Amino acid sequence: HSPSNCPLDKDQLGQHTWGFLHTVAAYYPDKPSSDQQKDMSTFFTLLSKFYPCEVCATDLAEQLKVRPPATSSQSSLSQWLCWLHNGVNEKLGKPLFDCTKVNERWRDGWSDGSCDY
Ligand code: FAD
Secondary structure (H helix, E strand, O other): OOOOOOOOOHHHHHHHHHHHHHHHHHOOOOOOOHHHHHHHHHHHHHHHHHOOOHHHHHHHHHHHHHOOOOOOOHHHHHHHHHHHHHHHHHHOOOOOOOHHHHHHHHHHOOOOOOOOO
16 A cells, blocks of 8 residues: 555545444434434435545445435444445455444444453
């Protein structure tokens, strides 16, 4: 990889974007208002229009049709995003992530304390 003050390549952009998206989902309300639910759906639609990796954006738009964002709660959104990410992992031949661990990975830290400092 190039130095950190250079433009992002596809993988770097992907890592940062997933980090951002999973963290947004981790802190999404347990009981979102209907406006928040609508806005979150719009957010993913807009992401699929502006994500600066063409194959990724096209794929995302397709996936949003297959299974629209589950915006009814923090848990449902985080699980939906885990499903979305696993679809990309599968396509790229990467290991699938265990979605029961999504809050440990992105919000609470691992139960062995390895993220506590
Ligand atoms: P990443 O896949 O970037 O994952 C980062 C971290 O997230 C992992 O280390 C792991 O701890 C965690 N994680 C992994 N899976 C999950 C999950 N299911 N749920 C929660 N956490 C998880 N690249 C392409 O080449 N082609 C594409 O079509 C493509 N489409 C993309 C679409 C989107 C919307 C995004 C955001 C990225 C896309 N990418 C695509 C980039 C690709 O997904 C990876 O980001 C990139 O290949 C770097 O992978 P990585 O192995 O570093 O880990």
